[in-house]
Amino acid sequence: MKxxxxxxxxxxAICSCNRSQDIPAIRSAYYWSTAFSIDSTKRQFLKSHDIRxxxxxxxxxxxxxxxxxxxxxxxxxxxxxxxxxxxxxxVYIVNECxxxxxxxxxxxxxxxxxxxxxxxxxxxxxEIQIDCDWTLRTQKKYFNFLQSLRSLAxxxxxxxxxxxxxxxxxxxxxxxxxxxxxxxNTGDFTDIHCQHPILxxxxxxxxxxxxxxxxxxxxxxxxxxxxxxxxxxxKYVGIIHHDEELPILPSDSIICRQPSLKDIMEAKxxxxxxxxxxxxxxxxxxxxxxxxxxxxxxxxxxxxxH
Numbered sequence: 087m088k089x090x091x092x093x094x095x096x097x098x099a100i101c102s103c104n105r106s107q108d109i110p111a112i113r114s115a116y117y118w119s120t121a122f123s124i125d126s127t128k129r130q131f132l133k134s135h136d137i138r139x140x141x142x143x144x145x146x147x148x149x150x151x152x153x154x155x156x157x158x159x160x161x162x163x164x165x166x167x168x169x170x171x172x173x174x175x176x177v178y179i180v181n182e183c184x185x186x187x188x189x190x191x192x193x194x195x196x197x198x199x200x201x202x203x204x205x206x207x208x209x210x211x212x213e214i215q216i217d218c219d220w221t222l223r224t225q226k227k228y229f230n231f232l233q234s235l236r237s238l239a240x241x242x243x244x245x246x247x248x249x250x251x252x253x254x255x256x257x258x259x260x261x262x263x264x265x266x267x268x269x270x271n272t273g274d275f276t277d278i279h280c281q282h283p284i285l286x287x288x289x290x291x292x293x294x295x296x297x298x299x300x301x302x303x304x305x306x307x308x309x310x311x312x313x314x315x316x317x318x319x320x321k322y323v324g325i326i327h328h329d330e331e332l333p334i335l336p337s338d339s340i341i342c343r344q345p346s347l348k349d350i351m352e353a354k355x356x357x358x359x360x361x362x363x364x365x366x367x368x369x370x371x372x373x374x375x376x377x378x379x380x381x382x383x384x385x386x387x388x389x390x391x392h
Contacts, residue, residue, distance in 0.1 A: 184224035305367035
């Protein structure tokens, strides 16, 4: 009887494992712009790839000229959220804010998010997300802020998630319900000779040893965006986001950097080999008409599939 029970338990475990591998990944995307506008191209992309969750940047928090923390670059809603799509309000906090007084910041951010939800008919929100490139020097204050926000949001029935940069994997995990591993910005984009500043698995490799023991459940975000980098005399000047943003001299160099499908798939497969549940939700960063048309439909399917 004992061997029969053992065999039965083993079969159940194998079947459960196979079922977990067969469960389709949740398909999500970031929307990182000051105007939320779902045109026909974006709408078709969302429908074609069955994207049901959008992490929408609501606003940034910056330090103003008087040293006060203030919202900036608030999103304007030119379109309604597509039916059946979950919204995750996302707030980017400049790390410099953590060197200032953040008492009351959690209350202000939550209040502003709830007001924007009500004003723009955003319903069914289950989670809010905070994005901050915190460091060891700002960790304590940032974590205290997150604890306050998580408590306040919990009273409203909302979970709190946080983005996790690769360099943050070696540090304690933040006090939130879950994280999103940002699988990009891995190289030195200020170096004109760096060929893959957005995503290079060789640059990612040193951080991978921390993933297996990281004690926060995480999803993963993969880059589909492009950088237009301006260099003058071989020295980095800035990123060109739109025409006439930076003065350009005839002798300047503008270099476009973007990850290939091979770069993304290599990173995705490497993470799956280390910890498969990192890809239980796959998020692309981010939605705009260029980013969602630079690959073929079947290539995006490769990214979204397990």
